[in-house]
Amino acid sequence: MHLSIPIRFVMLMLVLLPLTACNHFSHNKAKAAPDDKGSQASVAVPSPEQQKSDAEEKLRATVRNHIEAAGADQAEAKNRLERRSPYYFKQYEVFPDGPDAFEVDIRKTESLTSPLEADVKMKSQRYSTRLHRDREEAANDSNFLRNTGTKTETYRFQNGKWIGPHVFYVAEKTEENVNGEWVAAKETLKRTIAAEEPRSESWFQRSFSWLTGR
DSSP states (O other), rough: TTTTHHHHHHHHHHHHHHHHHHHHHHHHHHHHHHHHHHHHTTTTTOOOOHHHHHHHHHHHHHHHHHHHHHHHHHHHTTTEEEETTTEEEEEEETTTTOOOOEEEEEEEEEEEEOOOOEEEEEEEEEEEEEOOOSHHHHOOOOOOOEEEEEEEEEEEEETEEEEEEEEEEEEEEEEEEEEEEEEOOOGGGGGGOOTTOOOOHHHHHHHHHHOOOO
């Protein structure tokens, strides 16, 4: 009679323990569910449209900063001597329509490393002195030719940032400053050719194209 009570008690505990364990497991699983959802939300990948929009915003900021920097650097750039062997010259660029006056064309590519490519077009004015072989001569030259045209910059989107640009410039007209007024430049004034330089037409065309973009 004394043995029957402990046995019943033990059997009752064996029945209740699994139920308690199940309830505890279910409670913990319910608490963990919101955290799992939160983790999934934190690693969500943006849609292709959103990625393209974000990339375009980055590109516009890059181009805008470049145009603003060119405007702030004009005074220094006018006196900066550049070297393109075997010549010395001065050159700077301005964007007359302001930092927001440009067009952006973004397109998808088949490349996995560079999924986007973009062309940026803007109006530009390039000021360049004539080419000189003598460094001092170039430093003292303050007579700039002005090329007005369209500048196209090509960028590639890689590893979350824009790489480039590759620049293509088409000059619509070339002018020189005469008595404070810009007039069409004569072709004979667009070069300073050293005496020993071959004056062949092909060389002249190559040099003229390099300076004016034509």
